[in-house]
Amino acid sequence: MSRPVSVHDCSLMYPTSPVDPVELRTFASFAELAGMQRLYLGQTLVFEPHSTFSRLLAQGSTTPLGTAVTLMPLRHPMTAALQARELAVFSGSRYVAGLGLGSRRFNETIGGGWPASPLGYVREYATIVRGLVRGERVQVDGDHFRVDTRLSPPGLTCDVEVGLGVLRPRMTELAGEVADVAVSWLTPPEYCAEQLVPALERGAVDREERPRLATVVNVAVDRPGRDPVELALAGLGDHLAAPHYGDALRRAGYDVVVGDRQHNAAEIVRRGLYAYGSPEEIATTLRGYREAGVGEILLNVGGVYLSRGPVEALQDLQAITEVLDGGPVPADASGLTAPEAATAGARS
Numbered sequence: 001m002s003r004p005v006s007v008h009d010c011s012l013m014y015p016t017s018p019v020d021p022v023e024l025r026t027f028a029s030f031a032e033l034a035g036m037q038r039l040y041l042g043q044t045l046v047f048e049p050h051s052t053f054s055r056l057l058a059q060g061s062t063t064p065l066g067t068a069v070t071l072m073p074l075r076h077p078m079t080a081a082l083q084a085r086e087l088a089v090f091s092g093s094r095y096v097a098g099l100g101l102g103s104r105r106f107n108e109t110i111g112g113g114w115p116a117s118p119l120g121y122v123r124e125y126a127t128i129v130r131g132l133v134r135g136e137r138v139q140v141d142g143d144h145f146r147v148d149t150r151l152s153p154p155g156l157t158c159d160v161e162v163g164l165g166v167l168r169p170r171m172t173e174l175a176g177e178v179a180d181v182a183v184s185w186l187t188p189p190e191y192c193a194e195q196l197v198p199a200l201e202r203g204a205v206d207r208e209e210r211p212r213l214a215t216v217v218n219v220a221v222d223r224p225g226r227d228p229v230e231l232a233l234a235g236l237g238d239h240l241a242a243p244h245y246g247d248a249l250r251r252a253g254y255d256v257v258v259g260d261r262q263h264n265a266a267e268i269v270r271r272g273l274y275a276y277g278s279p280e281e282i283a284t285t286l287r288g289y290r291e292a293g294v295g296e297i298l299l300n301v302g303g304v305y306l307s308r309g310p311v312e313a314l315q316d317l318q319a320i321t322e323v324l325d326g327g328p329v330p331a332d333a334s335g336l337t338a339p340e341a342a343t344a345g346a347r348s
Contacts, residue, residue, distance in 0.1 A: 005286045005297070007324045011037040013068060013216055015235065015302035015313060017046035023310055024056055028063040030314060034321045038064035038096065040298055043071045050083040057090045066096030068183045068216060068298060069165040073102060073112045077125045081132035081151060088133075088158035095158070096214075097133070098183045099126065100165025103244055115144060119174055126164055126178045133160040163214065167248040169199040176203020176210055181296075185216045186236070186245050188273050189285075191252035193292035212295030219275045219282050220304050221316045228276035232265040235303030236274075240264040274303070279323040286324070 012031040018024045018041060031039045041049040049067050056065075065087060070080070084097035101107070101122055104114050115121035124142040131138035135157070137150040163181035166172040172195075175182035182200055184192070196213060204210035220231045232240070239245050246258040254271060256264045268274045275285040289297055299320065305313035 004326075005283060005290050005324055007035050007321045008037065009290060009295075010286070010297045010299050010321075010324070011040055011066070011214070012317070013040045013042070013298045013300040013302070015300055015305040017044040018049075018052045019046060021055055021059065024052065025059050025061055026310070026314070028056060028061045030317060032061075032063040034317075035325075036299075036321075037296060038066050038094075040066045040068040040096070040098070042068055043074070043100075043102075050087060053087050054090065057087075062091070062093075064093040064095070065091055066161075066163070067098045068096075068185075068214070069098035069100035069163065071102040071106065072099055072122070072125050073107050073110055077128040077145060078132065078147065078149065078151075080125075081129045084129065084160045084162075085133050085151060085156070085158045088160045089156065093159070094161060096161045096163050096181055097129065098163035098165060098181065098214075099129065100183075103242055117143065119170060120144065122164065122171065123174060123178060126162055126174075130162040130178065130180075133158060133162065166196065167244055168251065169195050172196045172199035173203040176200040176205075176207075180211050181214050182211055183214045183216070183298075186218075186239055186249060186268070186273065187215055188249075188252050188254075188271070189288040189292040189294070191248070192289065192294055195251065197293035213293060214296035214298060215289055215294045216298040216300050217275055217286065217289060218273075218300045218303060219285075219316065219320060220301065221279060221282070221319050222277050223312075226304075226308075228269045228274060229262075229265045231276070231303030231307060232269055232274040233261055233303075234307040235300065235305075236265070236268075237261050240268070279319040282320050283323045 014027050028039045049070055053065050088095035107114050121144045124140055124145045128138050128140055128147050132151050135154050138147055140147045161180035163183045164175040164179040166175050166182045166184050172182055200210045240261045241259050243258050246256045249256045255267050275282045286297055301313040301316050304316055
């Protein structure tokens, strides 16, 4: 019999662009006090994630951090390595530098074009970043990058895991070769088990162990006045319209129509990929991901946050984390539980 999912198997995906520093610290405190692994940010064009994390750390936060994911075309791999190293050093904890190529449209929009070999581009990029954060001298003379350098000083130690954003088997297999973590969005547990985990294992055949799979799971508690399809649209509208997400969902057997957000939102709710229900039902869904081989579950309450606000989003997290560990999570020095303390911070 498989063990239940613990809150320690989970991390927290910050659900929007981090504009308010107090609110961001509130979510960071929630993740840490509840016993989650870390707080993640995605790429935004509002504030740069690494600058935002530096601000958070300057506020005194001690929450472990990661990105899921930042987009490669926005920075040279040496810059990505420098940013990852400095955040690992500043935080004093393991930092997950999740990186992704992004969509073809995004690449073309910002003027960089689309690589002739996306897999080749990602391989070179990840190889450079991973070598640099390990203190190695990196020499790459590739089709996309030419690098012969190391970060200085070479003795500055840090703990960085390089992650790659994955959706389909070929990129996932590459992550098995060159990354420490594979990060996926909108990937059902059965698709993780049948497609992504085997691809990771193929890629890691010459390594001692395969990278772990970290999967973003979108969740919302069933409460009066809520429409799960509207919540899914609020939190995932752009993802639901994108061709690369549509292709992955079709591979998983979903009835999706590229560009039709409403139809696709209804489909992921119907199939349970958008985890909507009681806290107990959500916990059962999360257990399915663990049984599928997912090593880290990134809880995302973006739909609730963007349509109902931060307090309701934190209340959902409170309800889910309590069920995951079989009761209320521990209190902090103030006597409040982690979710209560965080919710109080969001209201202040």
